[in-house]
Amino acid sequence: xxxxxxxxxxxLSAEDWEDAALNLxxxxxxxxxxxxxxxxxxGVTKGSFYxxxxxxxxxxxxxxERWEQYGEREIIGxxxxxxxxxxxxxxxxxxxxxxxxxxxVYAALLKALDHPLVVPVMARVSQRRTEFLHTAYxxxxxxxxxxxxxxxxxxxxxVGFLQLNFTLGLPRLTHEEFDTYVEHMIATLIPS
Amino acid sequence: xxxxxxxxxxxLSAEDWEDAALNLxxxxxxxxxxxxxxxxxxGVTKGSFYxxxxxxxxxxxxxxERWEQYGEREIIGxxxxxxxxxxxxxxxxxxxxxxxxxxxVYAALLKALDHPLVVPVMARVSQRRTEFLHTAYxxxxxxxxxxxxxxxxxxxxxVGFLQLNFTLGLPRLTHEEFDTYVEHMIATLIPS
DNA sequence: GCCAATCCATACTCAAGCGTATGGAATCCA
DNA sequence: TGGATTCCATACGCTTGAGTATGGATTGGC
Numbered sequence: 001x002x003x004x005x006x007x008x009x010x011x012l013s014a015e016d017w018e019d020a021a022l023n024l025x026x027x028x029x030x031x032x033x034x035x036x037x038x039x040x041x042x043g044v045t046k047g048s049f050y051x052x053x054x055x056x057x058x059x060x061x062x063x064x065e066r067w068e069q070y071g072e073r074e075i076i077g078x079x080x081x082x083x084x085x086x087x088x089x090x091x092x093x094x095x096x097x098x099x100x101x102x103x104x105v106y107a108a109l110l111k112a113l114d115h116p117l118v119v120p121v122m123a124r125v126s127q128r129r130t131e132f133l134h135t136a137y138x139x140x141x142x143x144x145x146x147x148x149x150x151x152x153x154x155x156x157x158x159v160g161f162l163q164l165n166f167t168l169g170l171p172r173l174t175h176e177e178f179d180t181y182v183e184h185m186i187a188t189l190i191p192s
Numbered sequence: 193x194x195x196x197x198x199x200x201x202x203x204l205s206a207e208d209w210e211d212a213a214l215n216l217x218x219x220x221x222x223x224x225x226x227x228x229x230x231x232x233x234x235g236v237t238k239g240s241f242y243x244x245x246x247x248x249x250x251x252x253x254x255x256x257e258r259w260e261q262y263g264e265r266e267i268i269g270x271x272x273x274x275x276x277x278x279x280x281x282x283x284x285x286x287x288x289x290x291x292x293x294x295x296x297v298y299a300a301l302l303k304a305l306d307h308p309l310v311v312p313v314m315a316r317v318s319q320r321r322t323e324f325l326h327t328a329y330x331x332x333x334x335x336x337x338x339x340x341x342x343x344x345x346x347x348x349x350x351v352g353f354l355q356l357n358f359t360l361g362l363p364r365l366t367h368e369e370f371d372t373y374v375e376h377m378i379a380t381l382i383p384s
Numbered sequence: 385g386c387c388a389a390t391c392c393a394t395a396c397t398c399a400a401g402c403g404t405a406t407g408g409a410a411t412c413c414a
Numbered sequence: 415t416g417g418a419t420t421c422c423a424t425a426c427g428c429t430t431g432a433g434t435a436t437g438g439a440t441t442g443g444c
Contacts, residue, residue: 045424112303160348168314184341
């Protein structure tokens with residue numbers, strides 16, 4: 001259950017709280033982010049929390065910022081390093097398809113779009129990723145307008161898939177089925 | 193703001209509460225569904241509510257069931273009525289693209305997937321719609337397995353688009369841009 | 385017109401969860 | 415080593431919103 005947070009830390013830092021918050025969000029959603037619960041989980045009390053943060057919202061804000069920067073150039077950097085632009089998109093698809101933990105946070109935030117604080121974060125992230133897809137599609141020869149629409153379509157499919165699978169647990173796919181699905185995506189979305 | 197609920201009704205029925213609940217959900221999300229707020233909006237007090245429903249969750253449950261049945265055969269029936277199967281998918285895309293109100297509820301529920309009650313409802317709805325797409329794709333000549341993957345991809349793109357646009361308000365599309373996006377979807381997802 | 389069923393108002397209780405106040409323990413540093 | 419800084423515990427106040435109790439108003443059948 002708890003992944004790391006018991007190496008007998010005597011004192012905590014703000015970053016510790018932010019990490020714990022992100023873990024809790026990934027596992028139980030933003031709605032479950034309560035300061036007393038978090039404190040319990042960290043083995044301290046509220047007194048500690050309110051020394052590091054002015055309010056609960058401040059923690060959420062900080063945790064989201066942390067997540068936004070932290071997980072940003074995860075894969076993108078490696079993809080851009082590929083010499084042949086034609087390999088980038090398929091490789092991106094396959095890489096993303098087999099990541100897991102980043103998606104858990106992402107999916108959790110996706111189903112917490114109720115909260116006003118997460119909306120701008122997700123908007124920025126989506127914007128950047130769509131732009132990345134946009135240039136990737138132009139690099140394989142698509143005209144700019146078409147490439148942008150294809151990028152939107154691709155990212156929408158990605159987001160939707162996370163919702164349907166992670167949150168709804170919908171198409172109970174085996175590994176094989178999942179792989180053929182990914183290949184189907186590649187075949188239909190990426191121009192040959 | 194309030195669309196209909198003031199024709200001087202002297203008494204309310206359970207259905208009235210359910211409709212009001214759905215409206216409130218569409219406008220402010222599931223999180224905003226509070227009985228005292230709803231009562232105020234309907235011009236009554238909690239006393240009324242707890243006569244019709246045993247608990248807040250009961251109302252949500254009933255409202256969701258109502259929505260699930262109510263908005264189910266909305267477009268699907270009309271699409272199935274089209275004689276030429278080849279016309280169905282494009283027509284479906286264009287129709288769905290220009291609907292508005294049903295999507296508001298759908299999008300609201302999509303970003304309320306935190307709540308355990310909405311998950312099964314959304315799962316069922318998504319399942320049915322994906323199956324509909326599946327048969328539609330087979331009817332235009334796709335092999336069954338490919339058609340299923342294409343259906344998943346299509347529905348994921350739909351769901352993702354709702355998230356990105358409605359909730360994140362992301363790509364501020366003009367009507368023209370939106371139309372070309374839809375045509376782009378049709379061109380890439382539907383086999384000619 | 386009267387009684388019973390239906391619908392609603394008022395006035396509470398109760399729990400959850402945020403935030404505050406204040407003092408004590410641990411750590412750093414000069 | 416002693417004082418300042420940093421971190422935490424305990425105990426409280428306050429608000430919000432769900433649910434209950436009970437009596438009053440309204441309506442439909444006879």
